Amino acid sequence: MTLRFLLALGLLVSLPVLAQEIEPRRWTPLPLGTQVVGVGYGHSFGDVAFDPALQIEGAQAQINTVGASYVVPFNAFGKLARFDTLLPYQTGRWEGLLQGNPASTERSGLGDPQFRLSLNIAGTPAMDGATMRKHLATQPVNTQVGIALAVSVPLGQYDKTRLLNLGRNRYTVQPQFGILHNRGLWSYELTGSAFVFTDNKAFYNGNTFSQKTLLGLQAHIIRRFNTGHWLSASYGQGLGGESSVNGVASDDDTENRAYALSLGIPLAKKQSIKVVFIHSETHRYTGADLQTVALAWSILY
Numbered sequence: 001m002t003l004r005f006l007l008a009l010g011l012l013v014s015l016p017v018l019a020q021e022i023e024p025r026r027w028t029p030l031p032l033g034t035q036v037v038g039v040g041y042g043h044s045f046g047d048v049a050f051d052p053a054l055q056i057e058g059a060q061a062q063i064n065t066v067g068a069s070y071v072v073p074f075n076a077f078g079k080l081a082r083f084d085t086l087l088p089y090q091t092g093r094w095e096g097l098l099q100g101n102p103a104s105t106e107r108s109g110l111g112d113p114q115f116r117l118s119l120n121i122a123g124t125p126a127m128d129g130a131t132m133r134k135h136l137a138t139q140p141v142n143t144q145v146g147i148a149l150a151v152s153v154p155l156g157q158y159d160k161t162r163l164l165n166l167g168r169n170r171y172t173v174q175p176q177f178g179i180l181h182n183r184g185l186w187s188y189e190l191t192g193s194a195f196v197f198t199d200n201k202a203f204y205n206g207n208t209f210s211q212k213t214l215l216g217l218q219a220h221i222i223r224r225f226n227t228g229h230w231l232s233a234s235y236g237q238g239l240g241g242e243s244s245v246n247g248v249a250s251d252d253d254t255e256n257r258a259y260a261l262s263l264g265i266p267l268a269k270k271q272s273i274k275v276v277f278i279h280s281e282t283h284r285y286t287g288a289d290l291q292t293v294a295l296a297w298s299i300l301y
Contacts, residue, residue, distance in 0.1 A: 022260045022278055024220040024232040026191060027146045027180040029073075029080055029120060031129035036071040040296030042276075048094065048288045056103075059096030061288065065089070065111065069298075075126040076119055084116040084150075090157075090166045105164060109157025112167050118148035118176070141183050148176040160202040170200040170209075187222040195241070207245050214241035214254075228266035235259055236280075256282050270300040 030036070041064070048059040066089045073082040088111035095104035123144035124135065136142065151174070156167025178191040195214040203209035218236040225231075238256035242249060258280040266272045278292040 021191075021193060021216060022218055022234050022236050022258050023191075024189060024222055024234055024260075024262050025187075025230075025264075027118075027120070027144050027178045027189060028187075029124040029132065029144060030071070030082060031132040032073055032075060032080075032126055033128055034073065035301040036069075036298055037301070038069040038071075038296055038298035040067050040069070040274075040294060041065070042067070042292055042294035044290050044292040046288060046290035048096075055099045057097045057100075059094060061092065061094045061290070063090060063092040065294075073126075078125055080120040080124060080126040082118050084114075084118070086114045086116075088113070088156075092164070092166055094164060107157060107162075107164060107166050109166055110155060112152045112154055112156040112172075114150055114152045116148055116150035118146055120144055120146045123180075143182070144178075144180040146176075146178045146180075148178070150174040150176065158202075160204060160206075163204050168200065169202055171198040172196070173198075185224045185226075187220075187224070189220040189222065191218050192216070193218075195238075203245065208247075209243065209245055210247070211241055211243045215239050216256075218258075228272075230264040232262045233260075234262065254282055254287065256280065256287075267297075271298070273297050 044061070044063040044065070046061065048061050050056040050059055068087045070085045071082060073080060075081070089109070090111045091106070091108040093104060093106045095102070097103070123142060123146075124132065127135065152168070152172040154167055154169050154171060156165075158165045158167040158169040160169070173196045174193050175196075176191055176193045178189065180187060180189045193216040195216060197211045197213075200209040216236065216238045218234060220232050220234045222230060222232040236256075236258035238254065241254050242251065244250055258278055260276060260278040262277075263275045264272055265275070274294075274296045276292070276294040276296070278294075279290070280292070281287070281289045
């Protein structure tokens with residue numbers, strides 16, 4: 001089994017990272033005393049390009065994700081902070097031609113959960129709902145600046161004897177910096193991230209897989225409507241992330257791109273649904289060209 005073979009598989013494990021981070025309204029302030037509970041479903045599908053040495057052609061992937069989320073804001077020394085939790089369950093199917101013959105494989109199980117702690121360092125301070133509504137009504141033009149730290153924990157499905165898994169068997173630590181500028185019914189949001197990976201010391205066939213830091217940037221233009229609906233157009237860019245197996249570098253720095261459209265629809269005073277379409281692609285000899293459609297429901301307590 002060639003080194004490039006292993007590196008190609010390690011790269012494919014990391015492909016969903018950028019697309020998962022396309023999240024508009026990430027820095028919108030939430031009032032104290034509220035909690036947001038959500039459930040969602042996403043279906044990703046598209047082409048996967050393996051290294052030619054694998055003799056895999058026409059490969060396609062279909063991944064279904066059901067997720068539960070929980071968000072709670074809190075007061076951190078007068079600053080507005082919040083804690084986010086995301087717990088995914090996934091099923092995946094990959095199929096194509098292996099040495100000219102049809103082949104397929106399937107996986108199901110937990111994905112890696114993510115926990116995130118964020119803090120607004122400038123903009124709206126910590127306040128209750130009524131006070132925040134009055135505050136924002138008097139400042140239709142305002143800017144929020146925030147920092148965050150997210151951690152993905154390796155609790156997802158993983159089998160070191162298999163090449164393809166839903167979990168990554170490593171921690172991903174992600175510091176973030178974000179700016180949200182509101183101007184009337186329009187909002188402009190920018191988030192910069194760094195994905196720092198620990199080593200996977202139980203990679204396929206007893207190897208150790210490592211990856212350098214991947215840098216990400218996402219931008220959103222959001223239009224709100226008086227009816228409570230909102231629409232956003234998003235773009236994400238990822239650079240870097242060179243991988244290695246047993247310390248041997250692969251020279252596989254990637255250029256990932258993602259484009260997204262999101263529509264928020266109010267169902268009731270404190271309930272809403274979100275419809276999302278994401279196209280993600282990797283500009284490298286191995287990678288994936290995926291489309292994702294998702295539907296999420298949330299309720300504000």
